Amino acid sequence: MGENGFRSTRRTKIVATIGPATCSEEMLETLATSGMNVARLNMCHGTHDWHTAVINRIRKLNKLKGFSVAIMLDTEGSEVHTSELEQPLKAEVGEEFVLTIRDPKTVEGSAIGVSYDAFVDDVQVGDLVVVDGGMVSLEVKQKMGPDVKVEVVDPGIVLSRANLTFRRNGHLVRARNSMLPVLSSKDWLDIDFAIRQNVDFIAVSFVKSADVIKNLKSYLNSRADKVIEVIAKVESHDSVPNIEEIVEASDAVMVARGDLGAQIPLEDVPSVQKEVVVRCRQAGKAVIVASHLLQSMIEYPTPTRAEVADIADVVRQRADALMLSGESAAGAYPEKAIGVLRAVATRIEEWCRQEKHGQIVLPQLTDRLDGRVSEELCASAAQMANNLNARAIFVYTRRGYMANFLSRCRPDCPIFAFTDKQDVRQRLNLRWGVMPFRLDFGADPEENVDRTFALLKRRDLVQKGDLVVVVSDIRPPNEDVVRSVQIRHVP
Secondary structure: OOOOOOOOOOOOEEEEEOOOOOOOHHHHHHHHHHOOOEEEEEOOOOOHHHHHHHHHHHHHHHHHHOOOOEEEEEOOOOOOEEOOOOOOEEEOOOOEEEEEOOOHHHOOOOEEEEOOOOHHHHOOOOOEEEEOOOOEEEEEEEEEOOEEEEEEEEOEEEOOOOEEEEEEOOEEOOOHHHHOOOOOHHHHHHHHHHHHHOOOEEEEOOOOOHHHHHHHHHHHHHHOOOOOEEEEEEOOHHHHHHHHHHHHHOOEEEEEHHHHHHHOOHHHHHHHHHHHHHHHHHHOOEEEEEOOOOHHHHOOOOOOHHHHHHHHHHHHOOOOEEEEOHHHHOOOOHHHHHHHHHHHHHHHHHHHHHHOOOOOOOOOOOOOHHHHHHHHHHHHHHHHHHHOOOOEEEEEOOOOHHHHHHHHHOOOOOEEEEEOOHHHHHHHOOOOOEEEEEOOOOOOHHHHHHHHHHHHHHOOOOOOOOEEEEEEOOOOOOOOOOOEEEEEEOO
């Protein structure tokens, strides 16, 4: 039990993108201590050697400090990107430069490479090139063979491997770029790398339908030595009509609002976000809301009031996790950004419990008797915990299923989940309200309960006399599974 480190009872989880600003051992420990539950590695940037070094540092941190930081690998996708830049480019209004499909070093003046050979064919003079979902907007002024001269309309910062979308007369241009595959040859190499590294999650960029998710899960089942959950990123125009099938096929879903807002009308983004959150909650799938949560904190130490209100709205919707991108990867204040997410989430969660806000009707997930028993058991346990004002729910689970069912119910109290597998523990760290611990289960269930009571008393997470709900589906050796719900007082 000694490897179980500090835990927070904040229900909403935090995903932080790791980059140059946060890849050192010291910064990774700082982020984990501040509240990072999942570390995201963006395969748009860095080499496999760089990512391997970061993964090794995270695993060392988990082992030595008792954290359970999970690792997410995010594929680049086949959408149109800029090339690698030596440093971020600050684009000012009226400034002109060239976007080229050639090596930008061969172009006179300021030039940025584009990953897509048909870029020049797809755009026309007067089109708007939107960078990273609106970080910068560029107007096409002239086409010159393999080069396109553009002028900055909306200023901002252009980062390496930034996504590019094209708009004409206010509408998204879907030309040959719409025919690009979801997973490129580079993505498959990165997926093989993820399998070798035994990451916990693979996020698939620019998902269009459920087919690519099913194909990837089949590939992982045949090649991976452990369970790697697949996260579908809803960030393209093509994904919106297929949200229901994408949620059903995926293990989790991410609403990547930056790129999504560049492909659909901005005013539609909130409703799509809400639909994805509700569908995931009903289906018992984890849902992450990402992009532009604290965009101003890339440069400034305090957020805007609008950003705080946006975070509060996501928490009120009871999404499983909030995600930082550039704020933690390359921003000047990554620790403060996580602190803002933590503080706002904790306060709004308290308000939701007081006002009973965010409750939804949960449909039955399966017709199988075994699954229905688990669903009903967890729903009853969550309801009892709320009605009795329980201090916590304790759940003992080998595969994490019962903890997931409990998380789906969004009980008022924290869920302390105990599992004997480290990889299950890390995957549970993405689930709303679940505080996962690793425990070597003994043959005596009562002894397991006593050990966990003692552990959490030492951490001041429960106290003598606290009322708790205990849920178990641990299967004794050579016996049928015995599911139980108990009401206990901490001795």
